[in-house]
Amino acid sequence: MKLIKSFAAAAALAFLAACGAPDRIAVQPPVISETVRIGFSSVEVKDVSLPSYASADEVAQQAPDGSLVTSKVLWADAPERAIGLELSRNLAKLTKRRVASEPWPFEEDAAATLDVRFTDLIAGTDGVFRATGQYFVGVYEARERSGLFELNVQYDADGGAAAIARARGQIVLDLAKYVARNGLR
Numbered sequence: 001m002k003l004i005k006s007f008a009a010a011a012a013l014a015f016l017a018a019c020g021a022p023d024r025i026a027v028q029p030p031v032i033s034e035t036v037r038i039g040f041s042s043v044e045v046k047d048v049s050l051p052s053y054a055s056a057d058e059v060a061q062q063a064p065d066g067s068l069v070t071s072k073v074l075w076a077d078a079p080e081r082a083i084g085l086e087l088s089r090n091l092a093k094l095t096k097r098r099v100a101s102e103p104w105p106f107e108e109d110a111a112a113t114l115d116v117r118f119t120d121l122i123a124g125t126d127g128v129f130r131a132t133g134q135y136f137v138g139v140y141e142a143r144e145r146s147g148l149f150e151l152n153v154q155y156d157a158d159g160g161a162a163a164i165a166r167a168r169g170q171i172v173l174d175l176a177k178y179v180a181r182n183g184l185r
Helices: 002-018 079-095 160-182
Strands: 042-045 060-063 067-074 098-101 112-124 128-138 145-154
Touching: 002 112, 042 079, 060 160, 067 160, 079 098, 079 112, 079 160, 128 160, 145 160
Parallel strands: 042 098, 042 112, 060 112
Antiparallel strands: 060 067, 112 128, 128 145
16 A cells, blocks of 8 residues: 555656646845844844735746746745745844744744835846835834835846845845844834
């Protein structure tokens, strides 16, 4: 019986491979070599909000006419979840503070909450990965703050999904630095 199950599993994998199952790509986190001081001992990163095209599974590029060209390569993780985790990880490494994405895993509430809403998050066929949007820092019984961001990262537009994934990793790190310096001080 065990041999039959193993054979059936191998046959199913071979069938999926023959059907051309899409490749998946993960974002490799960029190296963080600096520290940014913030005014909070802990930060909860709320679920990020992405435009529908940026939350799709397919890796996409935006052509000069505004149309989106999707590849057959899929993101390895759901973009909203992955970007929230990347942002939390980057902020924790940059600030050396307790940072976690929603839901907050600790007993004591976070000193501040961070809500990030992207207006755009797209790789252009012109070799520029763009991120625009707004962030909100919530602080219990203190001065809350918000700000706009507009970030760009150059990348190899002919480098395929791997180049886009590297650019996305860099732009999320750049956003973490920007928010730490401008919203969490």
